[in-house]
Amino acid sequence: MERLRKNIIELVLTDYDTERLKKEDHGANELYNVVQQIGFDIDSVRYPKGKTHQEHSDGHEPSVYVVSDLSAASDCYRCVRACDEVQGEMVLTMAGRGFDSHIAKGTNESFKDSDCVSCGACAQACPTSAITDVFKSKETKADEVVRSVCTPAAWAATSK
Numbered sequence: 001m002e003r004l005r006k007n008i009i010e011l012v013l014t015d016y017d018t019e020r021l022k023k024e025d026h027g028a029n030e031l032y033n034v035v036q037q038i039g040f041d042i043d044s045v046r047y048p049k050g051k052t053h054q055e056h057s058d059g060h061e062p063s064v065y066v067v068s069d070l071s072a073a074s075d076c077y078r079c080v081r082a083c084d085e086v087q088g089e090m091v092l093t094m095a096g097r098g099f100d101s102h103i104a105k106g107t108n109e110s111f112k113d114s115d116c117v118s119c120g121a122c123a124q125a126c127p128t129s130a131i132t133d134v135f136k137s138k139e140t141k142a143d144e145v146v147r148s149v150c151t152p153a154a155w156a157a158t159s160k
């Protein structure tokens, strides 16, 4: 099982900028934390990197609340499932196949131009902060925790 886990991480890292992974905010990056937990050496990926999804252009214009840098995405699908299955908004999807797979917003546009309603569910689900909120709240230490079913409402409650 341990060998299989390492192999899966290795495959994920063939399509991820490993140098960037070493430098990111490790507290907020779940991919880095998993790599550490299973004891995988980031520099020991045996497979050659492909033409990665990071080469896809990403409309950076944020929506009211959500911003993205999809070159940091691990293509885990969490944001797609949060948007489609939890929120029912169907804004996010996976486009392409293999190394060409990448997250697309709307019809491959920016958050601003898409039908995004800025609910923040994708940002909350994202393990690498490729999609985050404009306040980068995952990287900020909370001094107050408010439980809410609505992300913007929770933000409004704490930002007076």
Ligand code: SF4
Residues within 6 Å of the ligand: 066, 082, 083, 087, 089, 090, 091, 092, 115, 116, 117, 118, 119, 120, 121, 122, 123
């Ligand atoms: S903020 Fe909400 S509506 Fe917009 S892409 Fe993310 S999950 Fe979908």
